[in-house]
Amino acid sequence: MKLPRLSDDEFARICARLDDGSANRDDLRSATVHLLGLLEERAPGNSVEVRVPPFAVAQCIAGSQHTRGTPPAVVEMDASTWVSVARGHTAWASAGISASGQRSDLSALMPLA
Secondary structure (H helix, E strand, O other): OOOOOOOHHHHHHHHHHHHHOOOOHHHHHHHHHHHHHHHHHHOOOOOEEEEEOOOEEEEEOOOOOOOOOOOOEEEEOOHHHHHHHHOOOOOHHHOOOEEEOOOOOOHHHOOOO
């Protein structure tokens, strides 16, 4: 299932609120889901699962597929970290991301927006 995307204008408005500190939980959720949707588009596949609790999960990167249980590679972080990394405000290596398995280093795909 593809995650929904925001319009460019709506995403820009949310980013402005994130940057000035006036964003709310819905803004963070919307930015998280939008950026995970961009990741799915940029790197389609099922070999890496990116988890951003409590808002969304996406699968990406072509390769071995899984159908049950834990996938071969899992990346997990909180929403603020995901949005910061995906927007290029924080480097992947310094973000404190939990990543395991082959292909779990997504730094080459960042920033997404």
